[in-house]
Every structure is written in structure tokens, then in C-alpha cells.
Amino acid sequence: MKLDGKNILITGGTGSFGKAYASYILEHFDINRLIIFSRDEQKHYEQKRAFAHWSDRVHFVIGDIRDREKIMGVCRGIDIVIHSAAMKHMPMAEENPMEAVKTNILGSQNLIDACIANEVKKVVALSTDKAALPINVYGGTKLILERLFMSANSLSEAKTIFSVVRYANVFGSKGSVIPLFMKLKDTGELPITHPEMTRFSITMEEGIDLIQFALNKSLGGEVIVPIAPSYKVGDVAEAVCASCKKQVIGPRVAEKMHEILISEFEAKQTIKSDGFFIIMPEIGIKREEYVKHYQAEAFELEEYSSGKNSDFLTIEEIKKQLPR
Ligand SMILES: NC(=O)c1ccc[n+]([C@@H]2O[C@H](COP(=O)([O-])OP(=O)(O)OC[C@H]3O[C@@H](n4cnc5c(N)ncnc54)[C@H](OP(=O)(O)O)[C@@H]3O)[C@@H](O)[C@H]2O)c1
Numbered sequence: 001m002k003l004d005g006k007n008i009l010i011t012g013g014t015g016s017f018g019k020a021y022a023s024y025i026l027e028h029f030d031i032n033r034l035i036i037f038s039r040d041e042q043k044h045y046e047q048k049r050a051f052a053h054w055s056d057r058v059h060f061v062i063g064d065i066r067d068r069e070k071i072m073g074v075c076r077g078i079d080i081v082i083h084s085a086a087m088k089h090m091p092m093a094e095e096n097p098m099e100a101v102k103t104n105i106l107g108s109q110n111l112i113d114a115c116i117a118n119e120v121k122k123v124v125a126l127s128t129d130k131a132a133l134p135i136n137v138y139g140g141t142k143l144i145l146e147r148l149f150m151s152a153n154s155l156s157e158a159k160t161i162f163s164v165v166r167y168a169n170v171f172g173s174k175g176s177v178i179p180l181f182m183k184l185k186d187t188g189e190l191p192i193t194h195p196e197m198t199r200f201s202i203t204m205e206e207g208i209d210l211i212q213f214a215l216n217k218s219l220g221g222e223v224i225v226p227i228a229p230s231y232k233v234g235d236v237a238e239a240v241c242a243s244c245k246k247q248v249i250g251p252r253v254a255e256k257m258h259e260i261l262i263s264e265f266e267a268k269q270t271i272k273s274d275g276f277f278i279i280m281p282e283i284g285i286k287r288e289e290y291v292k293h294y295q296a297e298a299f300e301l302e303e304y305s306s307g308k309n310s311d312f313l314t315i316e317e318i319k320k321q322l323p324r
Pocket residue numbers: 011012013014015016017018037038039040041043063064065066083084085086087088103107126127128129167168169170171173174176
């Protein structure tokens with residue numbers, strides 16, 4: 001989608017994804033107005049300095065998506081919203097479940113209401129593989145976010161199109177295993193949950209492509225999933241430090257051995273197009289319309305699990321992606 005002349009809001013615009021996406025669209029499009037929305041003043045201050053050459057177009061707004069009145073005002077005159085703000089650290093959400101509910105569920109509903117009231121044209125939310133058959137608080141709250149977005153389409157009377165992208169670990173992102181291993185490699189010992197534990201992997205650039213695909217194509221209510229390679233945690237440890245001793249500590253509480261991007265139940269509702277899977281909603285637009293719109297390709301899928309993936313990164317490929 002051409003974003004020239006558009007007014008865009010990124011919730012969580014100071015986070016890893018938000019910052020990368022903001023830079024991408026400012027470099028590639030003649031954006032009219034970009035609002036970066038999040039809470040921490042320091043992150044805003046640093047990003048404002050880094051974005052100084054775009055200061056005529058970018059506005060840094062401090063606020064919390066839990067604040068309904070604030071988000072209602074911020075959405076005024078906005079064409080497109082990318083909803084990236086979230087509580088995303090799994091152990092923190094386990095220890096503080098209500099905080100995750102307030103941000104990931106209630107905050108998302110505030111945003112939905114604000115987008116409908118202000119007749120925003122397109123809204124894309126970022127979800128996670130942990131939302132498929134969730135076993136932890138983070139995944140559970142993101143599943144509800146997905147369902148809120150699906151149902152928002154029927155409330156908006158087609159004035160606002162809501163869709164979701166569900167993706168996996170961004171390679172090397174904050175809180176993932178890679179920065180931890182990089183930090184510990186000089187100690188000569190790496191703690192690994194399980195050498196055979198697997199995860200899907202996407203790069204930040206692929207994450208940005210996914211959002212662009214959703215903005216271009218979404219009809220409303222769908223969950224768009226990238227087709228991505230997997231890696232084994234043991235192979236990442238080898239790639240970071242082959243000579244290090246590997247201490248197996250076992251999976252953390254509420255952590256799966258293999259992640260699922262599409263469950264076997266959702267597979268029945270899934271079509272494939274242009275290198276993406278699209279999970280169609282149970283409510284709203286009819287299945288045939290999605291099939292026609294996306295020019296769906298024939299394929300077979302029982303479940304899309306990182307453990308049963310046909311594409312695994314080799315140790316050499318992982319090495320090439322490691323931060324220098
Ligand atoms: N990183 C991954 O591997 C990955 C994988 C799958 C999905 N995702 C999803 O992608 C999104 C972005 O992830 P990320 O890695 O960029 O996370 P991140 O670096 O932690 O960024 C999160 C952003 O949200 C803001 N935020 C948090 N709570 C907020 C609130 N209540 N109100 C307003 N802003 C709030 C944070 O800033 P303040 O704390 O200053 O408010 C920050 O700007 C999240 O929705 C996450 O669930 C990430």
C-alpha cells in the first residue's frame with residue numbers, strides 16, 4: 001500500500017519493532033504525519049534525537065493504551081494504525097497476569113473503540129505464535145486480542161478494516177535467546193533449555209514485509225502468518241559458541257518444546273497466498289470472498305509447528321544472522 005500522504009499511528013512505536021517499522025516507512029514513503037505512542041519518556045527522548053531529520057513529520061506522544069480518553073484523542077485524523085504496544089515478556093506476564101490483561105486486552109479494546117469512533121481506515125495488530133493453543137498468560141492475552149480484532153470488523157460496519165499478523169521470534173530481538181547467549185559466551189558456559197527445543201524465526205525485514213502485506217491485502221478479520229524457517233536451540237548455542245559447555249536447564253514454566261503458528265483447528269480455516277498463510281475468521285466475510293481476493297493456492301497443512309517444519313536453519317545459516 002502506498003503510504004504517501006497518510007497519517008499513521010504506531011502504538012509501541014519506541015519498541016524494537018515500532019522503531020524499525022517507523023524508520024522503514026519514513027525512508028520509503030512521503031508520510032504526512034507519524035505518531036509514535038508509548039509510555040517511557042526516555043525512549044521517546046532518544047528516538048526523537050535519532051529521528052531529528054524527520055522532525056517535521058514525526059510526533060512523539062507519551063501515553064498508555066490503558067488510557068481510553070488519551071487513545072481516543074490520538075486516533076483523531078489518523079488513516080492507519082499499527083498496534084505493536086504490548087506486555088510481551090512471558091515470565092513477567094505469568095507473575096503479573098492482570099497487568100497483561102490490562103495492556104494486551106483492555107488496552108487493545110480501547111484502541112479498537114478509538115479507531116471505530118475516528119473512522120480509521122486500516123488497523124493491523126501484532127500477535128505471536130504463543131497465541132496458537134496458548135499455555136501461558138502472554139499467549140492467552142494475545143489470543144483474546146486476535147478475537148477482539150476479528151469481532152471489531154463486524155462492529156465497524158466496514159468503515160475500519162481490522163486484521164492481525166501472527167509471527168514468531170524476531171531473530172536476535174530483546175528477550176530472545178540470542179542476546180543472552182552472546183552475553184554469556186565469554187564465560188565458557190551456555191544454559192540451554194533443551195537442545196531439541198525449536199522455534200520459528202523471522203528477521204525484522206520479514207516482519208516489516210508482513211505488515212506491508214497486511215496493509216495491502218487485508219479484507220478484515222484475518223490472521224496473517226508468514227512462512228518461516230525453524231531453528232533448534234542447541235544449534236543456536238553451537239553457532240554462538242561451539243567450544244562452550246552447554247548446561248541443559250529444561251524448559252521454563254509455561255514454555256512449549258515446539259511453537260505452533262497455526263493449530264490443527266485453524267489449519268482447516270487457512271488459505272495460502274504469496275508466501276503467507278491466511279487464517280480466515282469464523283465470523284464476518286464469507287470464506288469464498290477471501291479465497292477469491294487472495295487468489296488462494298492449493299496446499300496441505302495439518303498443523304504449522306516449528307518442530308515439524310520442512311525448513312530448518314543450519315548452524316552456518318544461524319551464524320550468518322548473528323549480530324556482529
Ligand atoms: N519480539 C518478538 O520476537 C515478537 C514476536 C512475536 C510478536 N511480537 C509482538 O510484536 C510487538 C512488538 O514487539 P517488540 O519486540 O517491538 O516489543 P518491545 O521492544 O518490548 O516494544 C513494546 C513497545 O510497546 C510499548 N508499550 C508497552 N506497554 C504499553 C502501554 N501500556 N501503552 C503504550 N505503549 C506500551 C513499549 O514502550 P513503553 O514500555 O515505554 O510504553 C514499547 O514501545 C508486540 O506486540 C509483541 O507481542 C514480538
